[in-house]
Amino acid sequence: MESPTQLHETLRRVTALIEEQGFQRSDLLNPQGLAARTALPQTIVRILLEGGTPPTDTVNDRVRARIKALSDAHLTRTGRRMSDLAADIGNCLGVSGYWARQVCDGKKVPSVELLHGLVEYFKVEGGEAFFTAPADEALNRALLPVLDRLANPNTDPVQALMDRYGVKTTDLRMHGSLTREQLERLLEGVFRSVLPPEGEEKP
Template identity: 55%
Template sequence: MEQPLAETLRRLKAHSGEQDLNSRQLAAETAMPEDVVETLLRGEEPPATTVEERVCARIAALRSAHLDTTGKKPSDLVSEVHAALDISKEWVRKLLNGQKVPNVALLHGLADFFKVEGGEAFFTAPPADALNRVLEGRLAKYETPAPDPVQALMERYGVVATDLRSHGALTPEQLETLLAGVIKSVMPTEGEPPR
């Protein structure tokens, strides 16, 4: 169950201070204006918007970001979306410029095309929910960190305990040599297919 944005912010600040709260980066990840993100980060409510306004604005923001990162011309993007969604280029142009509201099927296609997390909800979620989705992902990195790969290997092969990394059993150089040997043993050699 999703927690409120205020709780996510409180917990995230407790773990990382302000380092995960770059409003420009969060605006890019949510396809929302930076001033809306800043308002939410201060704990205030941004101006009300309709679902249609949010959808159009976020599609236009994704279009701009995609063009900036890929260096493509707008006409190239229109052609790609036209081919992916099988709709007229004129409709695609208006859609990408935020002038038309897509139906659910097109919204699903746009979510797939732009590879956004959250599917259609990425476009339709209220601003607080959209920001919360991104921040909860960051919070999860602190509260449910990735398992230790060495520990995972030990569990996989039934090793109950080892002393490889403590009490001087192996020097850091010896551990590095050991791990490098393991990695090299499973890496394909030139011309050999990967395992």
């Protein structure tokens, strides 16, 4: 079966621009990075990138799975315990730590009001739709900025480098792709490789 038209068209345009501009497909259509950005399983992202259709799910399935994915990523990144995360969310949203833990474990579905609170807590883009949208729509939303950057190349070389490797402010905060210190070291290495030593002029 073919993937939904909107995602199919976005992928077609992104792929064409990748080939035209000489990028590696894996740099911009990396399943691991896209899975982290969308809170979708890598297997689902791979199916969609290959033009397939993932298994049917319900809105409640999506909400539970994506909140759990964000919670697991948060714990991996920070080294915190689930009890600490649940207590923090409970305090922020005015609910019990037990309820918050059930939600973070993917066992309970929050109300619309509390889902809005989780949008704010995890700082996700797209509002409640981040949790409720079908997988193809979620992936398409994540690919639209990629398409925009390819269609309108950035003249800022530092931003272009960050774009190429999928480094965004939200990634640094939410998904732990790089810490701020790691990003600074990366950029420092790039600058040293292209700038002449102090006191020397460019050839």
